[in-house]
Amino acid sequence: MTKRAAPDHQQGFAFASDGQTEVTPDGVDDAAEHAAGTTVGEGWPADLTRRLRVLLHTLPLDGLRRSDAIRDAELRHYDSLALALRMLDVVIDRLGLEAEADREAVTRVLRPVLAAMDVAAGVDPSPARHERMLDKLLAGLRNDADARRPFREEYTSVNGEGAAQRHALEFRLLFDAFHPSGRTVLRPSAEACNLYLRLLDLDVEDAQAAAEAVVESQLARGRFEEAVHSARQARIQSVRFRDKVLQILRDTRRDVDRVDWKVEAPRILNDSLAHLERRVGVERGILGAADERLEVMPDEEAGSRRAVAQVADLTRDCLLRHAELHEQLIGARNVFLDAQARQAFAPRPTRPLPHLSDDVLEPLLRMPINRADELLDHGFPLFVGPRLPVLASLEGLVTWMLQPRRPRPRQEIDVEPVDAADLDAELRRYPPEVRAAAGEFLNVEGGEAMLSEVLSNARASGAANAVLEVIALLVLQGYSAEDRDTAHVAAQSVDGAQLEDPLFYGDDLLVRAARRSA
Amino acid sequence: MTTARDPVWHASRLVQWGLRPLARPAQEAEYRELVERYFDDGVLRNTVRELADGLGLHVLDVSEHGVVLAPMEDSIFALKPADFRPGSSKVDDRLLDGLAQVAIAATVFPRARDLDEDPDIVRSPVTVDEVETQLRQLCERLSEEARGAPDPSADDERRGLTEAWRVYMQRLDSMETRDSRKAMRATRRIIEYALDRLREFGCFTQVRQGSEVAWQPTRRYQVIVQQLAGTALFQLVRDALNGPTSPGEGEG
Numbered sequence: 181m182t183k184r185a186a187p188d189h190q191q192g193f194a195f196a197s198d199g200q201t202e203v204t205p206d207g208v209d210d211a212a213e214h215a216a217g218t219t220v221g222e223g224w225p226a227d228l229t230r231r232l233r234v235l236l237h238t239l240p241l242d243g244l245r246r247s248d249a250i251r252d253a254e255l256r257h258y259d260s261l262a263l264a265l266r267m268l269d270v271v272i273d274r275l276g277l278e279a280e281a282d283r284e285a286v287t288r289v290l291r292p293v294l295a296a297m298d299v300a301a302g303v304d305p306s307p308a309r310h311e312r313m314l315d316k317l318l319a320g321l322r323n324d325a326d327a328r329r330p331f332r333e334e335y336t337s338v339n340g341e342g343a344a345q346r347h348a349l350e351f352r353l354l355f356d357a358f359h360p361s362g363r364t365v366l367r368p369s370a371e372a373c374n375l376y377l378r379l380l381d382l383d384v385e386d387a388q389a390a391a392e393a394v395v396e397s398q399l400a401r402g403r404f405e406e407a408v409h410s411a412r413q414a415r416i417q418s419v420r421f422r423d424k425v426l427q428i429l430r431d432t433r434r435d436v437d438r439v440d441w442k443v444e445a446p447r448i449l450n451d452s453l454a455h456l457e458r459r460v461g462v463e464r465g466i467l468g469a470a471d472e473r474l475e476v477m478p479d480e481e482a483g484s485r486r487a488v489a490q491v492a493d494l495t496r497d498c499l500l501r502h503a504e505l506h507e508q509l510i511g512a513r514n515v516f517l518d519a520q521a522r523q524a525f526a527p528r529p530t531r532p533l534p535h536l537s538d539d540v541l542e543p544l545l546r547m548p549i550n551r552a553d554e555l556l557d558h559g560f561p562l563f564v565g566p567r568l569p570v571l572a573s574l575e576g577l578v579t580w581m582l583q584p585r586r587p588r589p590r591q592e593i594d595v596e597p598v599d600a601a602d603l604d605a606e607l608r609r610y611p612p613e614v615r616a617a618a619g620e621f622l623n624v625e626g627g628e629a630m631l632s633e634v635l636s637n638a639r640a641s642g643a644a645n646a647v648l649e650v651i652a653l654l655v656l657q658g659y660s661a662e663d664r665d666t667a668h669v670a671a672q673s674v675d676g677a678q679l680e681d682p683l684f685y686g687d688d689l690l691v692r693a694a695r696r697s698a
Numbered sequence: 699m700t701t702a703r704d705p706v707w708h709a710s711r712l713v714q715w716g717l718r719p720l721a722r723p724a725q726e727a728e729y730r731e732l733v734e735r736y737f738d739d740g741v742l743r744n745t746v747r748e749l750a751d752g753l754g755l756h757v758l759d760v761s762e763h764g765v766v767l768a769p770m771e772d773s774i775f776a777l778k779p780a781d782f783r784p785g786s787s788k789v790d791d792r793l794l795d796g797l798a799q800v801a802i803a804a805t806v807f808p809r810a811r812d813l814d815e816d817p818d819i820v821r822s823p824v825t826v827d828e829v830e831t832q833l834r835q836l837c838e839r840l841s842e843e844a845r846g847a848p849d850p851s852a853d854d855e856r857r858g859l860t861e862a863w864r865v866y867m868q869r870l871d872s873m874e875t876r877d878s879r880k881a882m883r884a885t886r887r888i889i890e891y892a893l894d895r896l897r898e899f900g901c902f903t904q905v906r907q908g909s910e911v912a913w914q915p916t917r918r919y920q921v922i923v924q925q926l927a928g929t930a931l932f933q934l935v936r937d938a939l940n941g942p943t944s945p946g947e948g949e950g
Binding site: 324327328355356357358360361362364532533534535536537539540541542543544545546547548549550551552553555556557558559560561562563564565566567568569 | 722725755762773774775776781789790795799803804807808809810811814818819822832833860862896899916926927928931932
């Protein structure tokens with residue numbers, strides 16, 4: 181499918197077997213040898229090489245797990261394999277969405293898992309320690325130890341003549357990618373997706389059909405929670421499938437030579453179109469079944485209703501993606517024709533590719549100064565991109581000279597006092613039972629008490645933070661002169677009394693039961 | 699954006715967006731619309747190409763990340779080493795600035811096949827130390843090789859016939875005798891200045907690696923070096939070594 185040697189990052193299941201770089205251990209490309217099933221010998225079944233290659237992809241994860249035992253003592257209680265899978269789960273789940281996973285998203289999701297492992301090991305959770313562990317995990321999955329190059333695993337296969345041959349398989353699991361928004365996001369390789377989804381032996385089409393069949397059957401049998409999980413899997417497949425097709429179109433736009441538009445790409449696009457039509461039919465079926473279920477389900481089964489609604493949402497998302505993809509597939513042929521026209525004139529990199537240090541930097545350093553200076557005078561502008569020549573504008577100069585002095589930025593911002601009359605709206609945000617509980621605590625024995633006492637009594641009785649907040653709000657309302665008549669309590673300040681509570685800070689107030697008219 | 703305007707107007711708008719290295723289609727509706735249109739409209743694409751060509755610009759890449767342009771030989775947009783560092787046009791300074799650029803690119807792309815990778819994949823950040831070490835080790839090796847040979851004559855030095863690596867080594871030596879701490883900073887400063895200027899051109903961003911400052915190449919820089927700069931300079935060097943062909947012929 182791809183003609184270039186190292187598109188190992190390519191996404192899409194159809195690329196999983198041929199999107200990787202296979203080199204013999206001496207570093208010479210050996211793409212012809214790697215195709216699964218070509219190494220047929222008597223003592224070496226055809227698909228053994230393929231299975232071997234599948235197994236090799238798990239070795240980086242195995243390496244992570246083995247490193248658990250030799251990691252810093254404070255990090256040894258973390259199960260890096262479980263964490264790595266959770267990380268892949270987050271990254272794959274968000275693939276193709278606007279909010280693709282980045283370091284922050286991964287941290288947010290993994291922090292509770294890390295904290296749970298801390299608790300299980302009897303260790304206090306620490307954000308700094310969590311960050312360190314996440315660094316290790318990311319480093320392991322991105323192959324930071326080898327400058328984030330693809331992982332390289334060597335193996336032996338036996339060829340048709342019965343001779344053993346050493347090969348090296350290169351692949352990535354996770355890599356940083358530029359996002360159009362300017363962020364750096366984490367993306368899984370096709371291999372990582374296959375690994376995670378445990379579908380190394382299947383086509384994406386089959387896997388998606390299977391996943392959707394599972395959803396249908398689970399819906400029919402009333403296993404709604406499982407159906408949500410399966411619908412999520414089906415959506416992941418749908419994202420992968422979409423990415424596979426979009427990757428062809430992107431590659432074509434970038435470099436028309438990377439994609440075989442004579443045989444391979446039209447075949448994949450035609451298959452995709454047929455597959456898409458089948459999937460859309462199935463998805464409509466699931467959506468219909470889910471909607472029917474929702475109609476007949478009694479309200480008491482709130483949990484099940486939520487699950488079925490979730491299945492419907494996930495399926496609707498799949499349908500939407502497939503509808504968009506359908507549109508793109510219809511116009512795919514034009515992408516090729518346009519790209520061919522566009523790229524015919526683009527400057528092309530010279531082959532073979534240079535080793536910048538050995539082939540460029542070193543010869544330049546060996547050259548006489550004058551010669552090197554002359555060459556760099558020509559080469560230098562290419563490295564920095566275009567600079568903008570500046571044109572003088574008399575009008576601009578005059579405007580600049582006449583503009584008034586900018587006001588100095590204000591150093592202080594006035595703090596607006598809180599209007600206690602607005603507190604009613606604030607109070608209504610809390611459920612009635614919370615407000616009632618707070619009212620109970622404010623019926624102070626003996627007529628009056630300090631706010632700090634009321635709060636500490638409430639806390640001692642096991643009141644939730646929400647109740648404490650309502651107590652503070654009610655007292656503030658009582659403190660406001662305008663609300664004296666309607667407030668639950670009356671409050672007044674006491675000179676020098678300070679309230680120092682874990683939740684609140686400020687002047688302490690004396691609280692007494694209100695003389696309410698109503 | 700009005701669609702009734704002439705394609706030349708749209709093409710020139712797209713080129714002007716390409717000349718703003720920090721602008722992104724994701725953040726500018728007009729830019730995004732023009733990039734989408736570029737893919738859909740063959741006439742617009744031709745016009746952009748012709749317009750850029752007339753201005754002396756290569757269109758290296760157009761994608762959802764934006765337009766990446768590069769100056770052609772003698773283009774008004776080409777930043778020559780003499781203009782890189784205001785107030786200095788000495789041969790030695792120009793040479794060191796140029797070598798620093800090549801060393802930065804060689805540190806970002808340490809292997810030949812790195813130049814063939816997808817520019818969407820984020821490459822590792824580099825530090826000033828890494829770039830300097832790369833240059834220094836290379837110069838030290840060349841110095842070692844030249845140990846037995848006679849020293850260059852004063853006349854050769856005057857006429858600029860001594861090897862380029864000696865400039866780097868001299869700069870370091872002459873300053874170390876005065877104040878070694880400052881000298882370290884001085885040699886690093888050439889590289890730091892280069893990286894800082896590249897940041898202004900949208901080619902790098904500054905990031906922190908633990909307590910150290912590092913420089914993260916942007917997609918734009920990766921495209922520039924992968925698509926053009928690396929191979930074009932290689933071609934120039936090869937032509938210079940193989941025969942008296944004039945530089946610039948192999949560019950592009």
